[in-house]
Amino acid sequence: MTDASRLEDEDTVWEEREALIDRIPRWVAMTFLFVVVVGIWDLVTRMGWVSAIILPTPAETLADLIFVGGNLIAGEYMLDALWTTTLTVAYGFLIAAGIGFSLGVLVGETKFGERAVMPYLVAIDTMPKVAFAPLFIAWLGFDIGSKVALAAFIATFPIVVATAAGLYAATDNERMLFKSFGATQLQTLVRLKLPTGLPYIFTGLKIASVGVMAGAITGEFLGGGRGFGALIRQSASQLDTPRVFALILYLSLLGLALYFTVVWMQRYFVFWKKGEKQGGPIG
Amino acid sequence: MTKVEPLPLEPLTAAAQPLPVYQIERLSKIYVRNNLTALSEVYLTILKGEFVSVVGTSGCGKSTLLNIMAGLLPPTTGRVVLNGRPVLGPRPDIGMMFQQATLLPWKTTIENIVLPIEIREGRGAAKAARGRAMDLLQLVGLGEFANVYPGELSGGMAQRASICRMLVTDPAMLLLDEPFSALDEFTRDFMNMEFQRICMEREATAFLVTHSLEEAVILSDRIQVMKARPGRIVEDVRISLRRPRTLEMINTREFGEIVAHIRELLGKEAHE
Numbered sequence: 001m002t003d004a005s006r007l008e009d010e011d012t013v014w015e016e017r018e019a020l021i022d023r024i025p026r027w028v029a030m031t032f033l034f035v036v037v038v039g040i041w042d043l044v045t046r047m048g049w050v051s052a053i054i055l056p057t058p059a060e061t062l063a064d065l066i067f068v069g070g071n072l073i074a075g076e077y078m079l080d081a082l083w084t085t086t087l088t089v090a091y092g093f094l095i096a097a098g099i100g101f102s103l104g105v106l107v108g109e110t111k112f113g114e115r116a117v118m119p120y121l122v123a124i125d126t127m128p129k130v131a132f133a134p135l136f137i138a139w140l141g142f143d144i145g146s147k148v149a150l151a152a153f154i155a156t157f158p159i160v161v162a163t164a165a166g167l168y169a170a171t172d173n174e175r176m177l178f179k180s181f182g183a184t185q186l187q188t189l190v191r192l193k194l195p196t197g198l199p200y201i202f203t204g205l206k207i208a209s210v211g212v213m214a215g216a217i218t219g220e221f222l223g224g225g226r227g228f229g230a231l232i233r234q235s236a237s238q239l240d241t242p243r244v245f246a247l248i249l250y251l252s253l254l255g256l257a258l259y260f261t262v263v264w265m266q267r268y269f270v271f272w273k274k275g276e277k278q279g280g281p282i283g
Numbered sequence: 284m285t286k287v288e289p290l291p292l293e294p295l296t297a298a299a300q301p302l303p304v305y306q307i308e309r310l311s312k313i314y315v316r317n318n319l320t321a322l323s324e325v326y327l328t329i330l331k332g333e334f335v336s337v338v339g340t341s342g343c344g345k346s347t348l349l350n351i352m353a354g355l356l357p358p359t360t361g362r363v364v365l366n367g368r369p370v371l372g373p374r375p376d377i378g379m380m381f382q383q384a385t386l387l388p389w390k391t392t393i394e395n396i397v398l399p400i401e402i403r404e405g406r407g408a409a410k411a412a413r414g415r416a417m418d419l420l421q422l423v424g425l426g427e428f429a430n431v432y433p434g435e436l437s438g439g440m441a442q443r444a445s446i447c448r449m450l451v452t453d454p455a456m457l458l459l460d461e462p463f464s465a466l467d468e469f470t471r472d473f474m475n476m477e478f479q480r481i482c483m484e485r486e487a488t489a490f491l492v493t494h495s496l497e498e499a500v501i502l503s504d505r506i507q508v509m510k511a512r513p514g515r516i517v518e519d520v521r522i523s524l525r526r527p528r529t530l531e532m533i534n535t536r537e538f539g540e541i542v543a544h545i546r547e548l549l550g551k552e553a554h555e
Contacts, residue, residue, distance in 0.1 A: 173381055174387075176355065177379075177385050180354075180377070180379045181399045181403065182372065182373040182403060183402045187402055191401075272388040272434060
């Protein structure tokens with residue numbers, strides 16, 4: 001017990017301490033998790049609990065990572081494959097963005113789009129879109145075209161939905177204000193609804209950037225060709241699992257690059273929301 | 284560059300009479316959907332330079348009245364005339380202010396202020412109006428904040444910017460929909476005094492919808508007391524407190540009596 005007469009000398013200090021797990025710095029936490037996962041992986045393979053054909057050892061995987069990396073840097077056949085896949089992903093994404101945005105504006109801005117187009121879009125969206133791959137191959141052949149089509153097909157829907165939702169985001173006050181200015185529907189769309197909807201549209205683009213990768217690789221699995229997906233399938237059919245792991249890791253770099261390009265564009269174009277969190281921890 | 288215009292010859296009888304700016308006759312509004320008579324037989328004439336308020340319980344139709352005056356809603360019957368021309372839609376000679384400042388976050392303060400001009404007359408005209416916008420910003424004490432984004436403005440500053448946006452087109456009629464009710468009481472008092480100063484300087488004609496009796500009394504020349512079901516004006520209260528009004532006037536007996544009188548008029552309805 002403290003002496004009551006001494007109370008006036010002491011500041012009332014609240015000690016707020018975060019939970020222990022929240023006080024670990026990011027790099028320590030990330031390294032820690034990495035070491036734990038690789039440690040378990042190594043243990044499982046070293047003890048022979050899992051067959052080496054199913055799961056290669058970390059060392060084998062690292063060796064293959066270095067090999068594939070060397071091949072890429074030297075500009076050999078793997079770089080060509082990665083370039084093919086990059087083009088597929090880029091074309092697919094641009095086509096999806098163009099069609100998705102246009103359909104989104106049609107659905108969000110016109111009664112016709114909302115009443116007639118949206119139900120069909122929802123119906124198509126509920127189908128497993130990968131099942132369309134054989135059709136695209138039949139229509140567009142085994143070249144890059146069929147893969148681009150599948151990638152774009154998968155990535156379009158999230159952009160449509162996000163754009164349409166974004167156009168609803170302007171508040172009643174803002175709409176009233178534009179109405180009082182005598183603004184036309186086009187002016188209200190361009191000067192108010194699209195800028196207000198940009199954060200939504202970018203969220204759609206982020207989802208699409210993940211989908212477009214899945215579409216491109218699935219297309220290459222099913223339709224062959226010269227892309228990274230075909231390389232992965234080849235290695236898998238030869239039971240070369242370390243190579244499969246290595247290829248997937250390099251492929252993920254492409255996905256990350258696309259994703260962060262979108263994030264960077266969002267920071268640039270939606271500059272007025274810089275301070276706010278735009279999408280939680282992943283935003 | 285002063286252009287000398289001949290003074291208009293006025294008939295001797297109408298010498299000192301200010302001109303009516305806004306005239307409303309036997310206005311009614313019926314919402315067919317739920318068969319609600321929002322307004323019934325409303326007559327209102329607002330003269331040049333007059334400040335008129337409308338008070339009433341929620342749902343008495345005062346917002347409907349304001350929206351019809353702004354050309355945002357069509358009347359069911361009656362005449363609605365501004366500056367001799369019927370109001371058939373939003374007009375450039377009407378300036379509006381809402382409860383929320385509603386500044387676009389991707390435009391700077393000054394870009395927001397010239398927005399009505401940008402929408403109506405294009406970017407060139409908006410650019411040409413920047414000087415006028417700057418004068419207005421100076422008038423409300425926001426001169427240093429012209430190139431700042433609204434995210435950095437406080438609530439009161441944002442509302443002052445929206446005053447500038449309303450005034451930039453030099454409208455004949457100001458329509459105010461509870462413009463300061465989202466602000467805290469001190470900011471609100473300050474804004475009321477600022478607004479009175481601006482209106483007096485520009486000899487503005489204004490129509491204010493408000494929930495606050497004090498605000499209505501301190502700003503207005505006349506207060507229209509409205510009652511609901513059907514929405515109608517039951518009394519036109521003339522406020523003869525001298526101008527400029529000050530916050531101290533709120534504590535005078537005269538002020539208190541006016542507030543009490545309106546409160547009684549409205550209180551009866553609350554019990555009905």
